[in-house]
Amino acid sequence: DAGVTQSPTHLIKTRGQQVTLRCSPKSGHDTVSWYQQALGQGPQFIFQYYEEEERQRGNFPDRFSGHQFPNYSSELNVNALLLGDSALYLCASSPAGSSYEQYFGPGTRLTVT
């Protein structure tokens, strides 16, 4: 089991563009959470998906949206990119009924210029 995988590894976008990040959860996990980690800070919760629905959302604008597919993989979409969206985006998966036991992916480094 490769654990949680994310793609792409790095991404450079221009202000105003849109971006899609992808995540495949660890085998046997059905819950996916997304976090934004700005440089020098701890991860900040964006939202969590379970059974293809957004179950919980952090304090992020509607420009941040997501999706979960029947195979439990997930996408994070960010519209109208701002310079401040530059960060490491982490995906974490967890088994049903144990959302605290989160397994993290390596992250996608997004740079907005």
Add this chain to the structure above:
Amino acid sequence: AQRVTQPEKLLSVFKGAPVELKCNYSYSGSPELFWYVQYSRQRLQLLLRHISRESIKGFTADLNKGETSFHLKKPFAQEEDSAMYYCALHHNAGNMLTFGGGTRLMVKP
């Protein structure tokens, strides 16, 4: 509102010295607290959680509800302990983790 504070950005100790990484939290409910660690070029991983009251790699952490703290301790630091450490609070109602800003531990030979 829930909040996790790690007052030290960097903690530098010599090998064999005791280590204490501080974590304070604010939460209105019954907290579930965790320590996550990120070694160089590795992904973030769970180190320990207060419910299990276990010792992992020689580290322990005790939840002190009176002082709203969950400090991570190790009596004798090793060079391989050098990493970023994050304290995190789990929201029972929200199914999410709130992380502190992290402390970089450097263990010098």
